[in-house]
Amino acid sequence: MRAFTIEINGKAVTAEAEPRTHLADFLREQRYLTGTHLGCEHGVCGACTVLIDGRPARSCITFALACEGAQVTTIEGLRDDPVMADLREAFSDNHGLQCGFCTPAMLVSCRDVVMRLPEADEARIRLELSGNLCRCTGYGGIVAAVKSVLQTRKAAGARPSAVHDGLGPVGARAPTARQGEQTARTPIAADTPSAAGGRPAAQIRETVTAEQWLAVETDGMELLQSFRVAHPRAQVWRFFEDIEQVARCMPGARLTGPVVDGRGDGEVNVKLGPIVGAFNGTVEVERDEADFSGRVRGAGRDPRSGSSARAIIGHRLEAVDDMATQVQISVKFLLSGPLAQFGRSGLLKDIADHLTQLFAANLEAAMSGKQAATGPDTTLDAATVARAALWRRIRALLARLAFWR
Numbered sequence: 372m373r374a375f376t377i378e379i380n381g382k383a384v385t386a387e388a389e390p391r392t393h394l395a396d397f398l399r400e401q402r403y404l405t406g407t408h409l410g411c412e413h414g415v416c417g418a419c420t421v422l423i424d425g426r427p428a429r430s431c432i433t434f435a436l437a438c439e440g441a442q443v444t445t446i447e448g449l450r451d452d453p454v455m456a457d458l459r460e461a462f463s464d465n466h467g468l469q470c471g472f473c474t475p476a477m478l479v480s481c482r483d484v485v486m487r488l489p490e491a492d493e494a495r496i497r498l499e500l501s502g503n504l505c506r507c508t509g510y511g512g513i514v515a516a517v518k519s520v521l522q523t524r525k526a527a528g529a530r531p532s533a534v535h536d537g538l539g540p541v542g543a544r545a546p547t548a549r550q551g552e553q554t555a556r557t558p559i560a561a562d563t564p565s566a567a568g569g570r571p572a573a574q575i576r577e578t579v580t581a582e583q584w585l586a587v588e589t590d591g592m593e594l595l596q597s598f599r600v601a602h603p604r605a606q607v608w609r610f611f612e613d614i615e616q617v618a619r620c621m622p623g624a625r626l627t628g629p630v631v632d633g634r635g636d637g638e639v640n641v642k643l644g645p646i647v648g649a650f651n652g653t654v655e656v657e658r659d660e661a662d663f664s665g666r667v668r669g670a671g672r673d674p675r676s677g678s679s680a681r682a683i684i685g686h687r688l689e690a691v692d693d694m695a696t697q698v699q700i701s702v703k704f705l706l707s708g709p710l711a712q713f714g715r716s717g718l719l720k721d722i723a724d725h726l727t728q729l730f731a732a733n734l735e736a737a738m739s740g741k742q743a744a745t746g747p748d749t750t751l752d753a754a755t756v757a758r759a760a761l762w763r764r765i766r767a768l769l770a771r772l773a774f775w776r
């Protein structure tokens with residue numbers, strides 16, 4: 372558990388949370404703010420939407436600790452808000468809800484539309500609400516409710532009162548991060564100018580202290596993966612010696628310079644919904660010939676989204692027999708900045724599973740002298756991976772239900 376301070380519905384709160392506790396669980400279980408609902412817990416359905424620093428954000432994929440110093444507003448905190456009062460009435464008049472499960476988060480998002488986009492037409496309202504799913508209403512009543520509140524406010528001469536200044540989640544601007552800590556509020560380095568196309572003009576030498584690496588070891592999220600390749604261990608070990616070859620097998624990753632004395636520059640391109648990140652940084656490679664194991668430490672920063680990542684990737688090769696090798700991988704990492712909200716463990720596990728499959732297939736292909744399925748310049752579209760994983764789960768659930776019928 373770690374202590375942190377946060378403002379919830381206008382009140383300063385000092386609380387404790389595990390590094391992996393997401394904001395929705397924290398709000399519901401520690402603060403009893405059960406108006407924040409949980410649906411998919413994958414950042415897809417929008418049922419958990421709250422305001423962080425005044426902007427809608429998915430609390431199911433935002434760590435509570437990452438909100439240190441942020442202002443969080445839940446549906447309960449908007450009880451006396453005049454726009455919310457108008458929306459509640461309009462929802463009632465226009466049959467904007469049935470079961471009500473999506474309604475608290477839908478109201479939060481609708482309020483954001485009303486305050487930010489006074490000229491929004493129906494198409495724009497539908498687009499803005501596309502991140503909030505409703506299984507009951509067909510959306511017609513909800514859209515009509517928003518339109519009616521917009522008309523009323525326009526007639527009263529109301530002006531827009533909330534302007535978002537960028538894509539992605541919130542809370543990334545206040546410089547309150549503690550060293551080595553997972554946070555959505557790490558300041559963005561000013562020494563990272565972007566070239567056209569969003570890529571940094573120069574390599575970023577991320578200086579990571581021993582204390583920060585220790586934080587990755589102790590507080591980082593750990594993912595364990597394992598896969599088998601149909602090649603002898605000695606051959607796989609030789610392949611792993613060439614870090615450039617290994618990087619080519621990883622979708623979205625590439626080395627941007629030679630590895631000298633076990634240290635080099637690299638880049639990882641990742642896309643998460645509206646957030647596109649190009650993490651530039653350094654990698655350090657260590658190998659232990661005695662037990663066929665190794666370790667890669669990587670640290671990178673994406674100047675465009677203001678996110679940074681540190682990871683320690685360990686691998687060990689185990690001989691299955693003369694012709695096959697089991698590769699054991701452990702990844703420990705810390706994310707900070709806007710991309711940290713995608714640190715929800717289930718989501719990352721799905722992404723890691725998918726990545727491992729791609730990596731293993733590419734490794735197998737490369738070692739067999741075949742063309743890799745994904746090229747080194749591919750951007751890892753993690754949101755697509757997560758959605759695909761969610762649908763796999765839903766299909767599996769439906770299959771189980773059909774079996775028991």
Ligand code: FES
Nearest residue numbers: 410411412417431
């Ligand atoms: S519970 Fe579905 S987006 Fe958070």
Ligand code: FES
Nearest residue numbers: 469471505506507
């Ligand atoms: S009213 Fe039932 S999910 Fe929207």
